[in-house]
Amino acid sequence: MKEDNYIKLEFPSKSNNEGFARAVIACFAAQLDPTLEELNDIKTAVSEAVTNCIVHAYPDTLGKISLRARIFSDNAIEITIRDWGMGIDDIERAREPMFTTGGQERSGMGFTIMESFMDKLRVRSTVGKGTTVTLRRTISVRA
Amino acid sequence: MKISTSMSDGRLRLYLSGELDHHAAKDGIQIIRREIDRNLPRDCVMDLRELTFMDSSGIAVLLGTHKQMREIGGRFWAVNVQKQPMKVLNASGIYRIVEIVEGEEIGI
Numbered sequence: 001m002k003e004d005n006y007i008k009l010e011f012p013s014k015s016n017n018e019g020f021a022r023a024v025i026a027c028f029a030a031q032l033d034p035t036l037e038e039l040n041d042i043k044t045a046v047s048e049a050v051t052n053c054i055v056h057a058y059p060d061t062l063g064k065i066s067l068r069a070r071i072f073s074d075n076a077i078e079i080t081i082r083d084w085g086m087g088i089d090d091i092e093r094a095r096e097p098m099f100t101t102g103g104q105e106r107s108g109m110g111f112t113i114m115e116s117f118m119d120k121l122r123v124r125s126t127v128g129k130g131t132t133v134t135l136r137r138t139i140s141v142r143a
Numbered sequence: 144m145k146i147s148t149s150m151s152d153g154r155l156r157l158y159l160s161g162e163l164d165h166h167a168a169k170d171g172i173q174i175i176r177r178e179i180d181r182n183l184p185r186d187c188v189m190d191l192r193e194l195t196f197m198d199s200s201g202i203a204v205l206l207g208t209h210k211q212m213r214e215i216g217g218r219f220w221a222v223n224v225q226k227q228p229m230k231v232l233n234a235s236g237i238y239r240i241v242e243i244v245e246g247e248e249i250g251i
Contacts, residue, residue, distance in 0.1 A: 015166035022164075022196075040196075041228040047198040052164040092147035097236075105172060111234045116234050 002073040009067045013058045013083070021050045021067055028069050029077050032139040041044045041117040042077065042137060048110040049081040055102050057085025057131060058099065076138040087127040095123065145193075147150050155183035157208075158195030163228075168200035172207055179211050189214050192223035201228060201237045209241045220244060
């Protein structure tokens, strides 16, 4: 499928960038003429992925987060959130609902929400090297 | 996110407005904990009519509040949940633990 447009963005793992990342992705995805619900789904999934970087990839340090998004000619958006932090040793377990290493302040529902709000979720991780999360969603074409 | 509170007849009301993400939850959890400790309410109602966005961080906030109220023998529920937050709460299955009223509050 042909790539129509893209953005690349980089920011430090400060929690006040969570809202910034949501706003950026909402602006970019707006080109696909999504419904409010579709836009909210994308914002929610991105919020989860960026929060994971802040909480889990860089628990005690500030690190770099990269956000890339591409729009394709079939009205799909693909979003890649990458960090160079701790990595995940058991991805399958991390994706299980209610599993968290984040303590009482986290719910363990991040990957579950990404999975149910997007069409596709791919997680690649190497311990000590970092994690790449790819989210994909096709926006319905409205008459 | 902003939190305002009111206390009357043993009922603590928490009004959350804006966006509840991990950034907002860090302070939000502390504020709510302090309010419950100070007021020791019989029950606690979280009003989400002004909450425009919530991610999974909100689930932890609701669960934490539920747990704290249970510890002091009180009830907790959430009311006026808007569409986007409701979808997140539904995906989490939290309604099995915490009472959630989508629209206006009813009864007691």
